[in-house]
Amino acid sequence: MIAIVDYGVGNLFSLKSSFGVIGAEVQVTGDGEVIRSSEKIILPGVGAFEDAIAKLRKTGLDKVILEEVEKGKPLLGICLGMQMLFQKSYEYGEHEGLGLIEGSIKPIAPIIEEGLKVPHIGWNALVFPKEKEKSILYRYVKGGEFVYFVHSYAGVGCSDTVSATAEYGGSLTASVEKENVYGTQFHPEKSGEVGLKILKAFCEL
Amino acid sequence: MITKRIIPCLDVRDGRVVKGVNFQGLSDVSSPVDLGKFYSDNGADELVFYDITASVEGRGLFTHILQEVASQIFIPLTVGGGIHTLEDFDRVLKCGADKVSVNSGAIKNPNLVLEGAKKYGNQCVVLSVDVKRVDGKFMVFAKGGRENTGMEALSWIKRCEKMGAGEIVVNSIDTDGVKKGFDLEMLQAVCDIVSVPVIASGGAGCVEDFVTLFKTLPRVDAGLAASIFHFGEVDIPGLKKKLAENQIIVRR
Numbered sequence: 001m002i003a004i005v006d007y008g009v010g011n012l013f014s015l016k017s018s019f020g021v022i023g024a025e026v027q028v029t030g031d032g033e034v035i036r037s038s039e040k041i042i043l044p045g046v047g048a049f050e051d052a053i054a055k056l057r058k059t060g061l062d063k064v065i066l067e068e069v070e071k072g073k074p075l076l077g078i079c080l081g082m083q084m085l086f087q088k089s090y091e092y093g094e095h096e097g098l099g100l101i102e103g104s105i106k107p108i109a110p111i112i113e114e115g116l117k118v119p120h121i122g123w124n125a126l127v128f129p130k131e132k133e134k135s136i137l138y139r140y141v142k143g144g145e146f147v148y149f150v151h152s153y154a155g156v157g158c159s160d161t162v163s164a165t166a167e168y169g170g171s172l173t174a175s176v177e178k179e180n181v182y183g184t185q186f187h188p189e190k191s192g193e194v195g196l197k198i199l200k201a202f203c204e205l
Numbered sequence: 206m207i208t209k210r211i212i213p214c215l216d217v218r219d220g221r222v223v224k225g226v227n228f229q230g231l232s233d234v235s236s237p238v239d240l241g242k243f244y245s246d247n248g249a250d251e252l253v254f255y256d257i258t259a260s261v262e263g264r265g266l267f268t269h270i271l272q273e274v275a276s277q278i279f280i281p282l283t284v285g286g287g288i289h290t291l292e293d294f295d296r297v298l299k300c301g302a303d304k305v306s307v308n309s310g311a312i313k314n315p316n317l318v319l320e321g322a323k324k325y326g327n328q329c330v331v332l333s334v335d336v337k338r339v340d341g342k343f344m345v346f347a348k349g350g351r352e353n354t355g356m357e358a359l360s361w362i363k364r365c366e367k368m369g370a371g372e373i374v375v376n377s378i379d380t381d382g383v384k385k386g387f388d389l390e391m392l393q394a395v396c397d398i399v400s401v402p403v404i405a406s407g408g409a410g411c412v413e414d415f416v417t418l419f420k421t422l423p424r425v426d427a428g429l430a431a432s433i434f435h436f437g438e439v440d441i442p443g444l445k446k447k448l449a450e451n452q453i454i455v456r457r
Binding site for chain 1: 206207208210245250272275276277279280281298299300301302303325326327328329371372400401402426427456
């Protein structure tokens, strides 16, 4: 069973449905015991960083996640869920993240070409770093395939863990990976067939 | 680079799609679930569901259908029609919508844009605006294009962007249904003043109209249409092939 962590942020309907389509058993839960008994953890999230991480800490689920990850359980953070894996975010102030991925979350505006729209919203192509072996999450996906992004902030200072980028007048972190910790800035549950293949690969870990 | 998006819009009344013809391999063209899935499988980048139900029972049925569509479609889903309060946002988001489109609800209460953006994020709030020329000025119309609100469209759009609208759908009443192409002049005027994505709507009659749109106005992010897709006059894979041949980046 895969636990989708419910800490009161965002809509988990599509995420849950997408696992249904690929035949994986999931449970949307805010119960630490259920998360402990799961085989894998999904950390979703939309909205603002400060509010989301505060809610996660208030429920005490941050500690559960960190302990389970320490034991080797696979974790996938999606969108804001990925951003929370980082050490810090500079979205409206400076906030501590879970610290599982080195680096921080910063506005994309200085990274991208002037005149491009923010948020970076829509379908963009995945670019895999040449010098690295392709992530196991992308075992069913080719470079250049499109996934759906909606974000104004992105991971920086994390080049060691970057498993894919997207070109938007500059290179944006599309996904990160460190041992059993995975994160996608894009929404696999909104990325059509390609996204479902990525979730399938995570289920098969 | 991000792709230009092609977005079919489905009008749903009493649980059925209002217009449609028979597509090969599609069992029921009046079923929003079947039609939505058909578009999703055939390269639509996003779907818009528009609730034109008048009654409360109809709204309940819409909610039910929406949930069924959302459970089967894994591309972004925008829902509009009858959104007047934050509770309406909540109702459709819980059923699986990703974005909420506001139009007359925002005209009646502009704070709806602000409140929606605050609670759900700018990316969630899509401003849809019906615009018509009156004495050479772009004016905002309400009630499906029947009533001039007296507001100038460009200042209204700018105001909503400032309040947190994350995308703007520009429906040109002047070109809607004419099938002679998008309203390039109007869209240009909007693109000049906003920095959020702009979605063109109204006037597409053929594949060439989309090519002209994206070639002439590179700052337009997406093209939205209804009947030309429903009646099979334009098929999305063919449209995207043509766009790609014209060096317009699309997801295929």
